Amino acid sequence: MTEIRFYHLQRRKPEEALPALLEEALEQGLKTVVEAPVREWIEALDERLWTYSDESFLPHGAARDGEPETQPIFLTTGDDNPNGARLRILLAGARAAPILEGQPTAYQRIVILFDGADDDARAEARAQWAELKAAGYAPSYWREGETGGWEQGR
Secondary structure: OOEEEEEEEOOOOHHHHHHHHHHHHHHOOOOEEEEOOOHHHHHHHHHHHHHOOOOOOOOOEEHHHOOHHHOOEEEEOOOOOOOOOOEEEEEOOOOOHHHHHHOOOOOOEEEEEEEOOOHHHHHHHHHHHHHHHHOOOOOEEEEEOOOOOEEEOO
């Protein structure tokens, strides 16, 4: 069964925390799909992943780049998985349930990354948590710690 993690950001915005999660996934050899509900988010993330650090970049692509199967990180607004990713990161209200209904074992892990300072984002995360629990999944909750790492909560 797919592992589902909710990552509650308390100090950073999702676009600030995302590069570290993607670096970790690459180190583990996991191809990743990052989903946001609107094209503008994808475009902003596309730029951010090339420029977030002076020392490195994260290799990635989106539909307009072609050859999605070669991308270690694929950015999308849809529920597609053209690079055969085993990790899916959902941003800004992108929903896990439709993905799991159509592809219940396609992913090793799904991460729902949400901004704890945003009331709507917290409410959406709570609704997704309840929906996934009702569907028989056992999601875990992680919060951003003092040093920016993740601490499992209850």
